[in-house]
Amino acid sequence: MMRQSARLVGQILQELKAMIRPGLKTIELDKYAEKRTKELGAQPAFKGYRGYPASLCVSINEEIIHGIPSDRQLKEGDLVSLDFGVVYEGFYGDAALTCPVGEVSEEARRLLAAAEGAFWAGLEYFKEGHYLSDISHAIQTYVEARGFSVIRNFVGHGIGYALHEDPQLPNYGPPHHGPRIKTGLVLAIEPMIAAGNWEVEILSDGWTAITKDRSLAAHYEHTVALTENGPQVLSLVSEEEQADREKGVHYA
Numbered sequence: 001m002m003r004q005s006a007r008l009v010g011q012i013l014q015e016l017k018a019m020i021r022p023g024l025k026t027i028e029l030d031k032y033a034e035k036r037t038k039e040l041g042a043q044p045a046f047k048g049y050r051g052y053p054a055s056l057c058v059s060i061n062e063e064i065i066h067g068i069p070s071d072r073q074l075k076e077g078d079l080v081s082l083d084f085g086v087v088y089e090g091f092y093g094d095a096a097l098t099c100p101v102g103e104v105s106e107e108a109r110r111l112l113a114a115a116e117g118a119f120w121a122g123l124e125y126f127k128e129g130h131y132l133s134d135i136s137h138a139i140q141t142y143v144e145a146r147g148f149s150v151i152r153n154f155v156g157h158g159i160g161y162a163l164h165e166d167p168q169l170p171n172y173g174p175p176h177h178g179p180r181i182k183t184g185l186v187l188a189i190e191p192m193i194a195a196g197n198w199e200v201e202i203l204s205d206g207w208t209a210i211t212k213d214r215s216l217a218a219h220y221e222h223t224v225a226l227t228e229n230g231p232q233v234l235s236l237v238s239e240e241e242q243a244d245r246e247k248g249v250h251y252a
């Protein structure tokens with residue numbers, strides 16, 4: 001069940017990514033995400049969550065997370081992160097990615113690569129025998145080795161019957177602390193990183209989190225399950241698979 005909801009999120013995120021171009025209003029991404037979700041028999045998970053007003057979070061440049069879609073248009077050189085979740089038959093899926101709008105700076109390219117790389121570095125420790133904080137530590141080490149910083153005010157989380165379940169998963173901290181990882185655990189692992197300092201400010205809309213120093217930020221997230229066959233990235237839909245899907249080729 002969780003695979004199904006997470007795959008819907010991955011698929012819709014890939015469709016949204018393909019829409020990204022200069023001039024696109026961020027509200028158009030939100031409308032598309034909501035319409036597709038309902039077409040596929042699911043419901044948006046974020047809309048109404050603690051009063052969040054939209055289905056999608058769109059965070060641009062120094063915005064880290066929880067950017068509210070609006071009439072703002074994307075422009076060449078922007079770094080845009082899309083964070084999306086659905087509930088399908090009572091189970092939640094949650095994922096995020098960051099992508100360039102046209103040509104972006106070298107720093108922006110390095111930052112988004114670091115957010116993705118940090119996710120995979122953390123996933124290395126998503127195995128029986130490791131501690132939860134081993135994931136946190138691996139993410140922090142990877143990000144800081146590249147000269148960037150990890151946002152501390154927001155965390156990854158358990159996911160399943162609710163969008164946010166225990167345990168919390170910080171993206172920093174010492175290894176070998178807290179609970180041990182066990183088969184059956186499903187997490188949203190989500191490094192949020194900044195090119196500058198990690199301090200955060202919340203805009204007057206009550207949601208949008210930005211870097212205090214206005215440096216660029218990036219976010220990358222997947223819903224992952226530890227199965228008897230090892231870790232599986234439930235919300236990952238590869239670009240090849242997405243291309244096949246658009247041609248009408250379907251996977252089991």
Ligand code: MF3
Nearest residue numbers: 045046049052057083084094
């Ligand atoms: N991926 C984010 C999270 O895990 C999205 C939450 S947005 C909200 O918490 F609107 F639902 F709050």
Ligand code: CO
Nearest residue numbers: 094188190221
């Ligand atoms: Co999340």
